[in-house]
Amino acid sequence: MTTQAQVHGMSAAQLAAKIVRHEPVFILDVRNENDVRDWSIEGNRVELLNIPYFELLDNVEAVLKQVPLDRAVIVVCAKEGSSIFVAEQLAAQGYRDVSYLIGGMKAWSEHLEPVKIADLKDGGALYQFIRIGKGCLSYMIISDGEAAVIDAVRMTDVFERFAAAHGAVITHAIDTHLHADHISGGRQLAEQAGALYWLPPKDAEEVVFPYEKLEGMSEIAVGRSQIRIEPFYSPGHTIGSTSLVVDNQYLLSGDILFVQSIGRPDLAGKADDWVSDLRTTLYERYKRLPQHLIVLPAHFGKAAELGEDGKVCARLGDLYAANPGLNIPDEAEFRMTVTEQLPPQPNSYQEIRQTNMGKLTPTLEQQRDMEIGPNRCAVHDA
Template sequence: MSNEVKTITVSELAKKVIRNEEIFILDARNTEDFDDWKIEGNNVEIINVPYFELLEGIEPIIDKLPNNRAIYVICAKGGSSEFVAEQITEAGYEDVYSIEGGMKAWSEHLEPIKIGELKSGGEIYQFVRIGKGCLSYLIVSNGEGAMIDTNRMLDTYEAVLQEENVKLTHVFDTHLHADHISGGKKIADKYNAPYYLPPRDAEEVTYEYSEIHDGDTHKVGDVTIKAIYSPGHTIGSTSFIVDDQYLLTGDILFIDSIGRPDLAGKAEDWVSDLRNTLYKTYRELAEQLIVLPAHYMSIKEMNNDGSIAKKIGTLFKQNHGLNIESDHEFRKIVTENLPPQPNSYQEIRETNMGKIIPDEEQKREMEIGPNRCAVR
């Protein structure tokens, strides 16, 4: 590769997306892969021209490239994008970058964002996995910490734990995940903390865990975390109220959609549970609670600071999934209006049960693609 070709990390790119900077991206992957999953942002302009169409030069795209803006080139793993970026640079463009690690690296990046202060003392952090739409959390209070819905990449979490001098005392999963591999058990074992999982989701797990039940409370420093049984996405799905300020909803309720009930093949059985959770259990909660979901579907759900959060009272006014009066219509929408199943979702569920133990590269391949946990 020419020394003139510059590179940019996915961390640097993620910060630009969150800051709503204008970004031009050339995606050199196959069109099928691009159509399934791509980098998105409020000010992202992206074109797709497969790498093999540029082997003889950049003439096929010369009229599509901007002359006065940076050009970022991405591929699957970072190799082809270096070649294409070099071609563009040699054609006279000055501000050209290859995105290091490609879409695989984009899929794994976690961006930590401080959500706010806790009234009993402490903070709550949201980790935005911008390439997958996954969200995970760290509650910190008086030197202790709790993780919720941890992803398998632990480095970013551990950096924050070390920076804040936090002892990890609790690790929770809101449910048995089907779209990404949980890092909850791994980080719990590493830091000698109990790992909590709803037992109705854990009937087939092969490892030891601590049960979390409706109404259970746990103290983390000076903060109380209360569990609320909230089935519908899975039969064991459990939400958490943190310090009477935040409602962590897992994959039951999102900012602009609601959870799908079909990832364990039980859509017809779980629709009633989903409706009861959304229309009864959640409606009885304080409207000032700030919803922190385990996923988001679109960059449009992101706040100006990069966080994904909104008061539940606002969602009851704005989220269509919370405003379907007819039981029949609700059932129809959440059983018929579903996106494709997540990639490798059955293998991911079995990994999270401990039934199979894929290596790191297999885990990356299993998670490639967008999250699909919501009803459209």
């Protein structure tokens, strides 16, 4: 067998499926150390080894003791080219199961993995779309040939194909807030499908396109079975942040509440103004909701938040018992936590906000570059 025949490509979808199923994965990441430290592939059973490409150019034999010979090895780089070269070198040294990530980290950033959350009471179903390389979570409700998509990312073709495969037409696209860490696909999806696009009006003061106002009096139904989506004003991450209660069972919390953390209030430059809103939402508004609601956030920060079945979700009452961000009784300590103990802000977040307002129209390649990097919408240390 030739060396070339021993090396094969692995798609982002194939790798994501392994991670969602919690299969053991060994990754050799050949990007430079700073890039890997900032953003890498994570999973509950992912083992990652970082050896920069330039160290492997002339002498791959020097690192062979660090790379297991008896395991499948997936080589990862930024765009693909370097990983192919390294995979071929490993194959030439006798490694029998070596693959490279097709499209590199750029492809990893864009893959969406659909997971079914549940069937709904009056018919229909709720699905979660995990953008595993970026930490984004989108949702689709399907009922009687209609679909609503919540917090869609810019890869709108994924939602269109999924809806079509389930015999549904997209009638609503909803954003729970004006996003700052990724480019929303909501407006584009609505335009392509002839659907209504919903956005909280308090987040839309600067947008330059028409939209439907997502606020407390709104009534959004999907399908003849009338699956109700009830908006619930919950400011703090943004001034307009609006959660959604679906089927009296599920709380789509946007970027206000996550499984292991809480939303940050600083991405519009108004952290001091919005801290009290964030605390009121988390410590008063949400606490008045039925505690049996299943929280479905718009992001996850760590691979540990992926459940055994691949879902990212938790019961609201359980979060009040275990989520550190919901257990800071001292207001001054809470303020310090959500304003001074934050991770770095998302890459290009100001330009992303401007794009989501309709004020900028970057090319596809520019959009990809703007989004490169991890999810940074949460107060991870809360």
